[in-house]
Amino acid sequence: MAQLQATDLRGVARLATQATVSISRVAEGVHQSVLGTMGLQGGEKPGSTRGLTGLVYQSIRGVTRLVDAGLQAGLSRLEPFFATDEGDGTTAVRWERQAVIAALNGVMGDRLHHDGNPLCTHMGWYQRGLPLNTRALADTGSAPGKVLVLVHGLCMNDLQWRHDGHDHGEHLARELGYTPVYLRYNTGLHTSDNGAALSAALDALVAAWPVPVTEIAVVAHSMGGLVARSACHHAASAAAAGRAGKAEAANPVSAAAGTWLPLLRHLVFLGTPHHGAPLERAGQWVHVLLGSSAYSRPFARLARLRSAGITDLRYGHVLNADWEGRDRFRKEPDRRTPVPLPSRVACHAVAATLASRRSLAAETLVGDGLVPLNSALGVHDDPARTLVFARSRQAVFYGMGHLAMLGDAAVARQLVRWLAPPAPKT
Template sequence: MPSLPAIHHQPTPRLPGAIELAADVFDRTTEHIHAFHRAIAARPFAPLQATPALGHAVAPIRVLHDGITDAVYRGVRDGGAIGFGVATGIARLLARRDGTAPPAAAPHLDTATSALAGLIGDHLAGRRNPLAPRFGLYRNGLCIGRDADSLRRAYPDAQPRLALFVHGLCCNESSWQLYRDPSRPETRGYGERLQAIGYTPLYLRYNTGAHISQNAERLARLMKTLDQHWPVPVEEIVLIGHSMGGLILRAAAAAGLRRSDAWTRKVHALFCLGSPHLGAPLEKGVQALTEVLQTFDLSRPWAGIFEARSVGIRDLRHGATSSADWRRGVHAPQRLAQLPGVRYHFIGSSMGRDANDLIGHAVGDGLVRLPSAQARKLADADTATLFRRHHMHLLNDPEVGALIEARLLRTRPQAAASRIGSSKKRSTASRC
């Protein structure tokens, strides 16, 4: 991959962001411990206060106990806020001093912050914490500007065919290189495969803790900009998403279709790899557990810990419907609008040995069950199933790569003929 001389990048103050996050964790943890302490203390006080002979005597003792307890925990939280505030200020001064240093990719840190964003990314974004992943196209770990000049310098070998890759929860664009073995050419990433047959691979990074619909709207706008500013006229677009990424692609395509964006007419195919179109069972289980914990005084503080998970994770409980309807609170199964003339491909995997394996029926690929990954009732899509693979294997599996490549090559002549026909019609209309 060539070096990138003019990548759009702003230095990321990771240290101040990490300290701010540590301060938030400290404050939230202290709050939960305080609530747990109060819940435990209430157990002996409640029956004593209910006793007629002791109620009046116990009441002031409880008020005194609660007052002292609240003051101690408030002091701990305030002390932590002051200490972390000073540390953050010092870290920001150091970041400004080093802000003129040339940008450098930090793969391990990016992986860690992307995983963290999946868990609490909405909180990071809400606090404007610099650890929140920055939405955009990335190459060699650096963010690329959306203007024509930046795109031209970043992609000097730009092709008229684009293949956009969108990762899933807690991942980033480097996740598409998992399981790669340099000694085995068949393990090269999907992007390299498609580059060999004339596509320019593009990799999106986004905050997976944000709402699916928010990321989808941003992606639809990005695609519109790319279509306008790409170094050469765009002829064909292929969309490939893993897990949550597939839901975002479906919702972005639907959003672009509603606005009649030109880029949607250039999409040739959309691939969803292990996407939970009907919802993810793990998130459904976590939500059920949280509701149970909330019903008891002693367990309610623990429910608060689970409640802290990101809205992105919560959206996975509803699957494709959340990407369209979460603002209205409607989650009834329905079809997302599909791009006309575009073939959708839903590829799922199972940890089972075959279609009859009970393990596969129970857990699917470990995170998504096959009926949800293939969603035959909610979309008109070509489906495929791989066995003896877990969820993350779909990011880079030779069989999946061969399947994507074969289906694109098989349908490309038809798509090209369709584009030629439509361009002739437009030319005729313009002459009139």
């Protein structure tokens, strides 16, 4: 209980309500599957029963929703009487709570967002686990014009950039004089939605920075790389619309959108699934297999619980057009619109493989345990989809897993070499 905040109680109560409703639907679906084998008709909707049986299931869900409404109202009135201070961001209790919430948002963050659940994570800038305070940076004079943005991956948060006692943000601050700022966001939302929000957040960050920003570098891990690419696309599109005079005519505020992109000098991808991750495709097959039998079909609802962010990892979506108007749970071929790397930006790719250097076949098949090597390097069978990283801006690390690259000293040295300013000409 020491880890819970007042709003967590409302969030957990809402989840319990949704779980009860979902389980009742699964149970009703199994019930109707059995009745169907006897030739008995079901209700108006697929997987529903009729008559007294249908009334019982409807009553269960109706009473559950009434209980939820009462709990939400009662707990909301009690919240002001409980402390909401989350501490200094360094305690193990805070770290564990945030890790659980990050995982929950990764799995079902779109549902939390849609329901207004207090456990939903909202995008924001953080340092040392606390919201970024640009006024404090100005007062201490600790904000140079070099800004390092760190974007975490699926089911993670800003605190988890510290891995095995190492933080790439702190390391690059010491070595190269960057000020690191850490993005926290709901990884269960579509990557394109997060990309649009990140672009807007970067515009606001540049505007609020205590001194003129001279350089931005982005280091993104896993899904964070897709979000960063999407943000670049949104910024470039907004800038192009502004140049054409469309932004001013439609909305004067949007004319300033995308102003951060010309300041972006480096974009580093750490194990980003540019062309998808096999584990999401495995989840898709679970959905297909469960739906192949009348008895197991009701349980396919469970496979549909995975978030929009997770299903976007099937092929590596970065645009709204990649998913809009489509059933994201339906198995279909890759229909993404190719999106190249941003122009005039030094883009770097770090890929890892659990295999040894001598196992070429193994490194291709195994990857880092989550992301295949070619996907992390942007390589695709279709040349139009291949992301072109210069040879000098690719690094492959052997005997390393997906999370290990966050705390590896060799990866840290590579980041310093890439982001260091060029040596002056003599």
